Amino acid sequence: GAVVSQHPSWVICKSGTSVKIECRSLDFQATTMFWYRQFPKKSLMLMATSNEGSKATYEQGVEKDKFLINHASLTLSTLTVTSAHPEDSSFYICSARSGGGNTEAFFGQGTRLTVV
Amino acid sequence: QKEVEQNSGPLSVPEGAIASLNCTYSDRGSQSFFWYRQYSGKSPELIMSIYSNGDKEDGRFTAQLNKASQYVSLLIRDSQPSDSATYLCAVPFSGGYNKLIFGAGTRLAVHP
Numbered sequence: 757g758a759v760v761s762q763h764p765s766w767v768i769c770k771s772g773t774s775v776k777i778e779c780r781s782l783d784f785q786a787t788t789m790f791w792y793r794q795f796p797k798k799s800l801m802l803m804a805t806s807n808e809g810s811k812a813t814y815e816q817g818v819e820k821d822k823f824l825i826n827h828a829s830l831t832l833s834t835l836t837v838t839s840a841h842p843e844d845s846s847f848y849i850c851s852a853r854s855g856g857g858n859t860e861a862f863f864g865q866g867t868r869l870t871v872v
Numbered sequence: 873q874k875e876v877e878q879n880s881g882p883l884s885v886p887e888g889a890i891a892s893l894n895c896t897y898s899d900r901g902s903q904s905f906f907w908y909r910q911y912s913g914k915s916p917e918l919i920m921s922i923y924s925n926g927d928k929e930d931g932r933f934t935a936q937l938n939k940a941s942q943y944v945s946l947l948i949r950d951s952q953p954s955d956s957a958t959y960l961c962a963v964p965f966s967g968g969y970n971k972l973i974f975g976a977g978t979r980l981a982v983h984p
Contacts, residue, residue: 790971
């Protein structure tokens with residue numbers, strides 16, 4: 757399958773600081789990227805969908821000013837958690853899709869964020 | 873409400889048995905269906921995709937789709953302890969960007 761690289765794989769930051777997570781499609785052009793959040797023993801919660809060159813579409817209840825998503829190119833999307841707080845600690849995972857809406861999406865390795 | 877439903881399990885099967893995982897979805901317009909496997913602490917990995925009614929086989933895995941019943945399943949033959957993981961059903965919902973929605977996942981435990 758296609759390769760999606762997510763970086764960093766884990767990060768610890770202080771409350772009030774911002775953290776940027778990168779998601780890159782290495783061997784294909786990602787027309788759509790998804791950002792998910794997962795709490796322990798829970799399923800993936802879709803946070804937002806982004807298409808290259810467009811503003812991200814956020815799910816209900818997800819603060820767009822807190823979780824800034826940029827999909828500047830067909831191979832890179834970033835998620836910035838601004839003014840992080842301990843309740844933002846979670847496993848953040850990106851996925852990328854190369855084709856239309858019915859094609860497979862491939863996942864990055866995930867980023868475990870701990871806010872202290 | 874766009875939903876994907878799965879039995880959370882755990883589903884416990886002995887090694888060598890067939891594990892059967894089920895999923896229902898609410899959007900009749902959905903055209904493709906995916907099964908992902910997620911090991912604890914890791915991100916999901918795609919194991920099967922299915923687009924047409926009927927069965928699709930890939931090695932020990934068989935996906936089954938019935939669009940009329942809005943039902944998709946995954947069979948794992950000759951289950952191995954290494955198959956122990958959470959299996960996630962995913963459906964792109966029609967409209968907009970066809971966002972990929974996941975079920976809660978079924979935890980499978982294969983015991984020797």
